[in-house]
Amino acid sequence: KPTPKRPKLPPSPPKLPIIGNLHQLRGSHPHRALHALSQKYGPLMLLKLGSVPTIVVSSAELAQEVMKTQDMIFASRPSLELPKKLFYGCRDVIFAPYGAYWREVRKLCIVHLLSIKRVQSFSSVRDEEVSQVIDRIARSSSVGPVNLSKILIAFTSGLVTKIAFGKFLGEERTTKLNHLIEETIALLGGFYVGDYLPWLGWLGKLSGTDGRVKRCFIGWDAFLEEVIRDHEDAHQTQDLVDVLLSLQKDRAEGFTLARDDIKAIILDMFGAAADTTYVTLEWTMAELARSPKALKRVQDEIREILGNRSKVTEDDISKMNYLKAVIKETLRLHPPSPLGGPRESLEETKIRGYEIPKKARIIVNVFSVARDPEFWEEAHEFRPERFLNSQIDFKGNDFQFIPFGAGRRICPGIHLATTTIELALANLLYKFDWKLPDNMSPEDLDMAEAFGISTAMKSNLLLHSIPYKP
Numbered sequence: 326k327p328t329p330k331r332p333k334l335p336p337s338p339p340k341l342p343i344i345g346n347l348h349q350l351r352g353s354h355p356h357r358a359l360h361a362l363s364q365k366y367g368p369l370m371l372l373k374l375g376s377v378p379t380i381v382v383s384s385a386e387l388a389q390e391v392m393k394t395q396d397m398i399f400a401s402r403p404s405l406e407l408p409k410k411l412f413y414g415c416r417d418v419i420f421a422p423y424g425a426y427w428r429e430v431r432k433l434c435i436v437h438l439l440s441i442k443r444v445q446s447f448s449s450v451r452d453e454e455v456s457q458v459i460d461r462i463a464r465s466s467s468v469g470p471v472n473l474s475k476i477l478i479a480f481t482s483g484l485v486t487k488i489a490f491g492k493f494l495g496e497e498r499t500t501k502l503n504h505l506i507e508e509t510i511a512l513l514g515g516f517y518v519g520d521y522l523p524w525l526g527w528l529g530k531l532s533g534t535d536g537r538v539k540r541c542f543i544g545w546d547a548f549l550e551e552v553i554r555d556h557e558d559a560h561q562t563q564d565l566v567d568v569l570l571s572l573q574k575d576r577a578e579g580f581t582l583a584r585d586d587i588k589a590i591i592l593d594m595f596g597a598a599a600d601t602t603y604v605t606l607e608w609t610m611a612e613l614a615r616s617p618k619a620l621k622r623v624q625d626e627i628r629e630i631l632g633n634r635s636k637v638t639e640d641d642i643s644k645m646n647y648l649k650a651v652i653k654e655t656l657r658l659h660p661p662s663p664l665g666g667p668r669e670s671l672e673e674t675k676i677r678g679y680e681i682p683k684k685a686r687i688i689v690n691v692f693s694v695a696r697d698p699e700f701w702e703e704a705h706e707f708r709p710e711r712f713l714n715s716q717i718d719f720k721g722n723d724f725q726f727i728p729f730g731a732g733r734r735i736c737p738g739i740h741l742a743t744t745t746i747e748l749a750l751a752n753l754l755y756k757f758d759w760k761l762p763d764n765m766s767p768e769d770l771d772m773a774e775a776f777g778i779s780t781a782m783k784s785n786l787l788l789h790s791i792p793y794k795p
């Protein structure tokens with residue numbers, strides 16, 4: 326009797342009983358551990374993370390297969406316990422499974438919250454917040470090196486808060502909000518055993534994680550409820566809560582937004598925007614601090630364009646080609662979400678003749694792709710010049726460079742992110758000269774990565790700032 330043909334599955338590293346390949350991710354950062362495994366097992370691997378079959382893609386060619394050729398099949402997200410509990414049952418955009426609801430809220434975000442016009446409407450808020458950063462650095466310039474990491478975290482979370490909530494928050498609420506953001510980031514960046522070994526979900530209760538998640542959710546809900554109520558009582562400027570409330574009233578596009586939908590969408594804005602923007606700024610300053618030539622070149626460009634004006638405005642940025650190349654090179658080497666957004670297959674399919682089961686988890690290792698030797702020479706080096714006179718961009722068409730993802734799930738916040746990053750960096754680089762702390766050579770700067778949901782620097786970035794007089 327012929328034996329039934331076994332499906333041809335992608336190559337897998339050896340597994341242990343029960344935990345599968347989880348142990349191979351221990352001890353290193355997951356994107357680095359997966360990168361190392363891909364060097365041995367190839368650009369398409371099948372891992373068992375606990376009991377979850379997980380496909381890991383590590384080349385530009387296969388990223389295109391997943392995010393373009395078969396994007397429709399891979400357009401969903403896995404159903405994860407933590408987001409279900411924190412994001413109102415995934416009524417947000419990031420974690421919503423593929424379907425009518427996700428399509429509607431994503432469209433709403435693109436058209437109403439993150440459009441070029443809306444991003445422009447916050448230009449004075451950005452300007453104000455950047456000026457505060459400059460003042461803060463100027464005040465501490467003479468004292469010693471400034472802790473840029475701390476200043477940049479405060480800048481990005483302050484900016485997102487103003488964009489989302491306007492000027493409603495006093496000191497007490499801001500402190501509460503910062504605490505909630507910190508706790509959410511810590512929870513999302515942690516390892517939640519129930520997502521890999523569902524039958525061990527009860528460990529969450531035992532370890533106290535479930536209680537922490539519940540308290541965090543209750544904290545957010547009370548906070549958002551209060552802020553939304555304030556917005557309903559007052560006719561304010563057009564911050565994001567105002568926009569969402571007016572869409573709810575108008576039943577825009579025949580789609581009714583529930584209260585919880587609004588809260589989940591606002592939560593996304595914090596989850597997706599603050600940390601990613603901050604880590605891009607931090608890594609860019611770190612890379613420049615250890616590359617004096619690139620630092621000089623970008624400052625010369627900015628200072629030549631500015632003449633003797635006092636600060637960079639958003640209109641100046643379009644001429645700053647080297648600055649844009651510096652940001653791209655930083656996003657290539659240090660993608661803030663090195664494993665992109667997790668995807669899930671909606672049906673069974675094949676990649677390069679290998680069977681991909683339905684409901685498999687898909688990880689595109691954005692970090693590996695940006696080092697694909699077929700596309701990148703001396704991939705480990707910081708060389709912004711590679712992006713000059715090059716059409717390669719992060720808008721999702723060049724699959725060797727996808728820090729924002731690609732396809733149906735591509736990051737809808739690219740314009741908001743880049744506008745903020747460019748303006749903040751251009752001003753930091755215009756207003757100050759930057760030096761490593763005394764006696765530190767470029768090789769001594771600690772470029773290690775922290776663990777967490779966005780890959781920040783492990784050590785705070787301390788640099789001397791010397792005010793520049795035009």
Ligand code: HEM
Nearest residue numbers: 418419594597598601662665666729730731734736738742
């Ligand atoms: C440097 C900054 C940023 C980076 C590197 C980044 C990166 C990403 C990545 C890799 C994804 C997953 C894409 C995929 O699954 O293919 C994503 C999704 C998303 N991002 Fe961003 N992001 C950034 C800033 C922002 C900002 C400022 C916002 C605006 C609030 C934002 C909102 C979102 C949302 C809502 C999603 C979910 C999209 C969906 O699932 O349909 N991001 N981002």
